[in-house]
Amino acid sequence: MTEEIRYFDCFAGIGGFHCGVQRIKSNRYEFFHTAYCEVEKNAQMVYEKACCIGDVQKIGDVKDIRTHKNPDGVLVNDFDILFAGFPCQSFSNVGYRKGFDDPRGQLFFYILDMLDFYKPKYFVLENVQKIHTIKGGGLLDEMKKALQDIGTGYILHTWDLLASDYGLPQKRNRIFFCGIRKDLVSELHLAPPPKIDLKTAKYPTTWHLLEKCEVDPKHYIPTGSRKTILTKPDNWQGDVNIDNPIARPLTATMSKWHRANQDNYFSDSYIHGTEPYVRPSVDIENEPIRRITPLEGYRLQGFPDEYADIAKELGISYSAQYKLIGNALPVDLAASVIKYFMDNVFDSMEEVKHGK
Ligand SMILES: C[S@@+](CC[C@H](N)C(=O)[O-])C[C@H]1O[C@@H](n2cnc3c(N)ncnc32)[C@H](O)[C@@H]1O
Incomplete structure (x- = not known):
């Protein structure tokens, strides 16, 4: 018999977790959407249209x-698993790496409060990789300990994973925290989820997902900004290469025309060429070069193309869309992690049931 796993999608954004679980096929369990939580209006609108069917709280x-701590608050519909990609500004490189001292970092405590109160069977949380550099790794250790000890206790696995190892051509690292309530299994030792060969993916490189038709001219680098964007100052580290077959991590502020060593730009030679893995030689002074379009951004994060239509229908600006895309969890990565974790959890629970 298939077991229903009811999920609460907290800090839902545009639904990286939701889209991830929709991809998972198992004859032992099936995911059921019970509730979501999201404070930002644009994200709410997209999420409602793209992810909510039926009665979702x-x-x-x-x-x-x-x-x-908040006994008069809204009671969340019953759920078995908590998903939460908690806000990461305070943990990311661009923030000031304050961790828990920053009020946004304190949103982590609300996750602990929920685990303490609802005691779900499982949780999968994710955040930016940089948290393990805060306080020399001390913050990550504190978080792990808190997650292991909360409620009746959880067995915890923490993995630092790269999206390009799990089916998307983007160098985006995320840290995952996967927990199972201690009373459900005797032990659970897991290596990180097995990697996927990018060559077998839907989009093995950025070239495969770049729009080949004409796009809005607004996506091309404005003439006056080309020099600043495409020239590397002597004191800057890193390469300014454009036309990367594996994209740099998408940023939430990509409408701001970052320098080329911080973001993703593509030349017409690459987009319309025939060599996905080879950077063409480009006339940096004159050739048309553009940022990624929102449709390409959704694809780079693993979302279906319909997201671009939904956002357009809702009248969401390019800059607001880039923010939603840049904050999202890569769908393919979420699917790999959750499937691997749940498959192993079910194996382990069966062993307990059969007294092995
Ligand atoms: C890192 S993003 C998560 C993105 C999501 N996993 C996705 O795939 O799109 C964090 C989200 O938390 C939301 N958020 C921030 N503060 C919140 C709050 N106090 N209550 C609910 N949601 C909040 C933000 O608007 C943002 O969409």
Whole structure:
């Protein structure tokens, strides 16, 4: 018999977790969407259209949720697994790496409060890789300990994974925290999820997902900004290469025309060429060069193409879309992690049931 796993998608954004679980096929379990929480209006609108069918409970601010500390808050519909990609500004490189001292970092405590109050069987959380550099790794250790000890206790696995190892041509690292309530299994030792050969993926390189038709001219680098964007100052580290077959991590502020060593730019020679793996020689002074379009951004994060249509229908600006895309969890990565974790959890629970 197939077991229903009800999920609460917290800090849902545009639904990286939701789209991930929709891809998972198993004859032992099936995911069922019970509730989501998201405070930002554009994300809510996209999520409602793209991810919500039927009676899904909608909660705005995580601070309104009922927990021991907030007994008058909104009670979340019953759920078995908590998904949460908690806000990462305070943990990311571009923030000031303050961790818990920053009020946004403190949103992590709301996750702990929920685990303490609802005691779901499982959780999968994700965040930016940089958290393991804060306080020399001390913050990550504190988080792990808190997640292991909360409620009746959880067995925890933490993995630092790269999207390009799990089916998407993007160098985006995420840290995953996967937990199972201690009373459900005797032990669970897991290596990281097995990698996927990118050559077998839907989009093995950026070239495969770049729009070959004419795109809005607004996506081309404005003439006056070309020099600043495409020239490397002497004191800057890193390469300014454009036409990367594996994209740099998408940023939430990519509408701001970052320098080429921080973002993703593509020349017409590469886009319309026939060599996905080879950077063409480009006339940097004169050739048309553009940023990625929102459709390409959704693809780079693993979302279906319909997201671009939904966002357009909703009248969401390019800059707001880049923010949603840049904050999202890569769908293929989510699917790989959750499937691997749940398959192993089910194996382990069967062993307990059969007294092995
Ligand atoms: C890192 S993003 C998660 C993105 C999501 N996993 C996805 O795939 O799109 C964090 C999300 O938390 C939302 N958020 C921030 N503060 C919140 C709060 N107090 N309550 C609910 N959501 C909040 C942000 O608007 C943002 O969409």
